[in-house]
Amino acid sequence: MSITTASKSGTGDDAVSVVLEGRITAYTAAPIWKYAIDTLTRNPNRPVIVDASRLQYVDDVGIALLFDLIRRDRPVDAQVEIRELAPNLAALVRDYEPKDFAAATRGRRHIGILEQTGRATAQQIAYLKEIARFLRACVRALRQARTVNWGDVFDVATEAGANAVPIVLLMGFLMGVIIAFEVALVARQFGAVIFVVNGVGVAMLRELGALMTAIVLAGRTGAAFAAQIGTQKVNEELNAISTFGLDPVHFLVLPRLLGAILVVPLLTVLADVVGIFGGALVMATFDIGFLQFYNQLLGAVTATDFVLGIVKSAVFGLTIAAVGCHRGLTTGAGATSVGLSATSAVVTSIVLIVVIDGLFAVFTS
C-alpha cells in the first residue's frame, strides 16, 4: 500500500485505475465506497491505482474510505496506491495503522441457552438474598418508626393518597357499575335481581375495592417510588446519604412504607363507598330503590367483610411501597436502568398483590 501526494507517471500495464472525484461525505460515500471495494475484490492479483487528484472535499467518512482502500491485505505485486492525495488528507489517513483495525468489530456476544439458564438462576438466587436483606432492613427501620421524619411521610401520603383520590373514585365507581350491570342482566332471567346487591356489596368490600385501589397505586405510586429512588441512586444521592452516616432505608424507604400503609386503606374505603353507590345507581334502573338496596346490603355484608378488605389493603400498600423502593435501591447505572426499575416495580407489585389476595381468600374462607 502507498499514498503519494505528487503526480506519478506510468501505472504499469496491468494496473487497474480507480478515480475518486468531487465530494466524498457521509451522504455521498455509499456508492463510491461500494464501487471502489468491488474493484479491489474483482482484481485480487492486479495493482490498483487510486487517482485522488480530482477530490474536492472529504469528511471523516471519506477518510475512512481512503483508509479502507489501503489497509487491505493484498499480494506484494497487487498493492493499492493512492496518488495525488492532498497532503493534509494524506496526513489524516496516515494517522491510522491497519493493524489497529484488523480485528472484526465485536458485536454483542451471543449467549447460549445453557449460559442464559445459569445466569438467570444465579440472578434469582442473588435477588432472593437481596430481598431477604432488604426485608431485614425494613423491619429494622420499622422498629425505629418513631424517629421517622413525619414531614416526609405526609408528603408521600399527599402524593400517593390525596392526589390519587380522583382516579381511585373513578375506578371504584366504574367497578361497582360494571359488576352490578353484568350480574343483574343474568340474575334478571332467574328473577333474582335483588341478590345482585349481595354480590356487589361482598365483591366491593372483600375484594374489588382493595384490589383495584392497589393495582392503581402499583402503577402510579410503585413506579414513582422506583423511579425517584432509582434516579437518586444514579445521581449518587444514595452514596451521599450513606456517607453522612444515614441509613438510606430509614431515610428514604421508611417514610414511603408508612405513607403507603396509611393511605391505601383510606383510598380503599373511598373505592368501597363509590363502588357500592355505582351499584345502587345501576340497581335503580332494575327497579331496586335506594332504600331497598340499603336494607338488602345490611343483610348481605358484615363488618368482617369490610375489615378484611381494609387489612388486605394495608398489606397491599406495604407490598407496593416495599417493591417500589427495593427496585429503586437496586437500580443499575443510567437512564435505561431507571426505566427498567419502574417497569419491574409495577409488574412485581401486581403479581404479588394477586398472589397475596389469593392467600387471603384461601385462609379467610
Next chain:
Amino acid sequence: MTHTQARSDNVAATADGVSPAISVRNLRMGYGARVLLDNASFDVRRSEILVILGGSGSGKSSLMKTIIGLYKPMAGDILIDGANIATAGMDEKAQTQRKLGVMYQSGALFGSLNVLENVRFPLDQFTDLALADKNLTARMLLHQVEMAYAESLMPAELSGGMLKRAGIARAMALGCDILLLDEPSAGLDPITAANLDRTILSLRRNLGFTFVVVTHELQSIFAIADRSIMLDPVSRSIIAAGKPADLRDHSADSRVRQFFNRQPDVGRQNTRS
C-alpha cells in the same frame, strides 16, 4: 479561490476566514424573564476555533444551546451557513442543525446502545453505507479520541471523561464541519486533555473544521483558541473578544485579567494561611 470554494473544499487548503460559519447578531437570550445575555454580536469564522469563556453561571452553555437552536432567543439573529436558526421553521431548523456536530457536557450518549453503536447512530440514521463501512468509520473516530478499547462498553460503564470523548466522536460522525463542544476537556486527565486539544487542532488544520468550544480550562484555551469571547453574568454582555494571550496581557478590563491570571476576588483570600 472564491469564498464558496473556500467554504466547501478542504483538499487544497483551509478557509481564508472571510465568510463566517456562524454569525450572531444582537442576540438577547435567557430563561423566562431572566436575561442572561443582551445585545450580543459576534462571528465564528470558517476554520476558526472560537472559545466561549466566562465564570460558572455566565450563560456559556446556554449560549451554545441557543446557537444550535435548542433554546429560542428572545431577540436577534443566528445565521448558520446563511440560514437564520432563530426564525427558521421546523424543517429548515432540522436541516441546519444537521450541519452541526454537538458534544454536550455529559456526553449525552444513548444508554441503550454501546459506544460503537452510539458513534454509528448518525450514520445509521442518515446514510446508506454498508454496516462494515459504518463500523470502520465509527472505529476510526473512536481511535481519534482514544476510545477504541471501549467500543463494546455501555455508557453506564464509562467514566465522565470517556463519555465526553465518545460524545465528540459521535458529533463528528456525519462529517459536520462545524463542531460545538461544551466543556470537552473538563474532567479529563492532563494527557488525554492535551491529546484532545491536538485532535481539535489536527481536524481544523487538515479538514478545515470550525470549532466553537465552551470551556474554562485555561491550558486548553491557550492551546487551541484562535479567538475567545468572554461573557459576564453581571453586565449580561460580551466583555472581551480577542486572542487569549492578548486578553490576558493587555485587557483593560480587570475581570478579564483576573480570569486569565486565575486570581481570587479581593477580600476572599484565606487569611488563616
